[in-house]
Amino acid sequence: MSVAPREKELLRLTRMIKPRFLLGLSVAAFTALILLFSYLSDFPKWLIVSSLALFIGLGIGLFLSRTVLRLGEVRTFDQKQDSGAAGAIDFSAKLLDVTVNEMREGLLVIDPEMRVVASNRAARNLLSHADDSINTRRLTELTRNPAIYDAFLDAVRGIERAGVKVETYDHGRRIFDLRVVPLRAGNGHGAAGAVGVFFDVTRLERLELVRQEFLSNVSHELRTPLTAIMALAETLEAGAINDQEHNRRFLSIIQKNAARMHRLIDDILELSAIEAGNVKVQPEVVQLRPLVEEIVGSLSAAAATRAIVVSDLVEPEVKVFADPHRLLQMLTNLIENAIKFNRQGGTVSIRYESQNGDRISVEDTGEGIPAHHLDRLFERFYRVDRARSRELGGTGLGLAIVKHLTRAHGGEVSVESRFGEGTKFTVELPPQIESVGELLAITGESR
Numbered sequence: 001m002s003v004a005p006r007e008k009e010l011l012r013l014t015r016m017i018k019p020r021f022l023l024g025l026s027v028a029a030f031t032a033l034i035l036l037f038s039y040l041s042d043f044p045k046w047l048i049v050s051s052l053a054l055f056i057g058l059g060i061g062l063f064l065s066r067t068v069l070r071l072g073e074v075r076t077f078d079q080k081q082d083s084g085a086a087g088a089i090d091f092s093a094k095l096l097d098v099t100v101n102e103m104r105e106g107l108l109v110i111d112p113e114m115r116v117v118a119s120n121r122a123a124r125n126l127l128s129h130a131d132d133s134i135n136t137r138r139l140t141e142l143t144r145n146p147a148i149y150d151a152f153l154d155a156v157r158g159i160e161r162a163g164v165k166v167e168t169y170d171h172g173r174r175i176f177d178l179r180v181v182p183l184r185a186g187n188g189h190g191a192a193g194a195v196g197v198f199f200d201v202t203r204l205e206r207l208e209l210v211r212q213e214f215l216s217n218v219s220h221e222l223r224t225p226l227t228a229i230m231a232l233a234e235t236l237e238a239g240a241i242n243d244q245e246h247n248r249r250f251l252s253i254i255q256k257n258a259a260r261m262h263r264l265i266d267d268i269l270e271l272s273a274i275e276a277g278n279v280k281v282q283p284e285v286v287q288l289r290p291l292v293e294e295i296v297g298s299l300s301a302a303a304a305t306r307a308i309v310v311s312d313l314v315e316p317e318v319k320v321f322a323d324p325h326r327l328l329q330m331l332t333n334l335i336e337n338a339i340k341f342n343r344q345g346g347t348v349s350i351r352y353e354s355q356n357g358d359r360i361s362v363e364d365t366g367e368g369i370p371a372h373h374l375d376r377l378f379e380r381f382y383r384v385d386r387a388r389s390r391e392l393g394g395t396g397l398g399l400a401i402v403k404h405l406t407r408a409h410g411g412e413v414s415v416e417s418r419f420g421e422g423t424k425f426t427v428e429l430p431p432q433i434e435s436v437g438e439l440l441a442i443t444g445e446s447r
Helices: 004-040 046-101 120-125 146-156 200-239 247-275 290-300 298-305 324-340 371-376 386-391 398-408 436-443
Strands: 106-110 115-118 161-168 174-184 193-199 284-287 307-311 319-322 346-355 358-364 412-418 422-429
Touching: 106 120, 106 146, 106 386, 120 193, 120 371, 146 161, 146 174, 146 193, 174 200, 200 247, 200 358, 284 290, 284 324, 290 298, 290 307, 290 324, 290 346, 298 324, 319 358, 319 422, 324 346, 324 358, 324 398, 324 422, 371 412, 398 412, 398 422
Parallel strands: 307 346
Antiparallel strands: 106 115, 106 193, 161 174, 174 193, 284 319, 346 358, 358 422, 412 422
């Protein structure tokens, strides 16, 4: 705490005492004059002496009272400074305690005997089987994880440890990056303990895994058609171009695989743009039945080759609030999948329901999807039957695009399936708007 305010107050008091010192000198001189006058005049001496004593007493009393008053002010100022310093110290302690306990990172401090000296809430949650009072307990009582124990043991021995990977499974799999440093003793020799910080990197690890899977899947998906194209091109170059019986079939296969690569790249770019938030939906009131009829008409040839009946069961007056282009894209993906993965001679039904919003369902009579696949069905490149999906020309990104476009509308997509009976996909969109404000909220625009 700075003493500058106190020094300023003392300086001010000194400046005020100097005039009173001059006043005292003046009183003394005046007293000497009165005494001289008393001996030279005829006034009674007792009267002169009494008046002089009274005057001197009043002067001294005034001087002392003002001085004491100023000294009292200085003492009061000092007391306020001391109480303010104590309050600041108390506030700082509370602030430090709140800051440490609200940290997302776990903080653990141990002494040379591997006993816990201090910890924050995140560290206590990490040691889930331990209660709040973990201080003075040995580290081996709190965790059996060898990575944690070895890192703290090395720090107590004076060796700093960083980048220690710690995995826990108490509340699902969590991954931490642990850094432990020694606490140096006061004499500078040895360690007085160690402090460790647990950084939760679970989400970063998950994102890194998704990135690796994505790169692996993209590489594999591109390699397959590219290998076929290169092999057939070499075959044609080697002389098969003159084989009238097979050359056109080879060229057809090359064209088919090139088209597959083109679709895959388009879907990757489309999905990347949607996930990056670069695709903005522009919802409006859309007549649903004509849009479904357009999709059914464009897929009629694919349905006819497998004798599949596609039924548009949407009522003519139904309207939904969505981006027409994006809704066409979503329903085309779902209806095309229902045709591809259906049974020979099966059916596909498109229905509409109004339940706290717009629900558009696409149901098929295919073989169904096993229950353990349903949770991952909307992931990028995830396929129930990889070989069959590639054979039918799928990229593995269609359902991921449907999921992200539905969420861009403020809705959700779900799937229900019974193995051996069929599958039903449902797109749930928010209810139609009733005001301009709701429109702005959905489209993300401002007034």
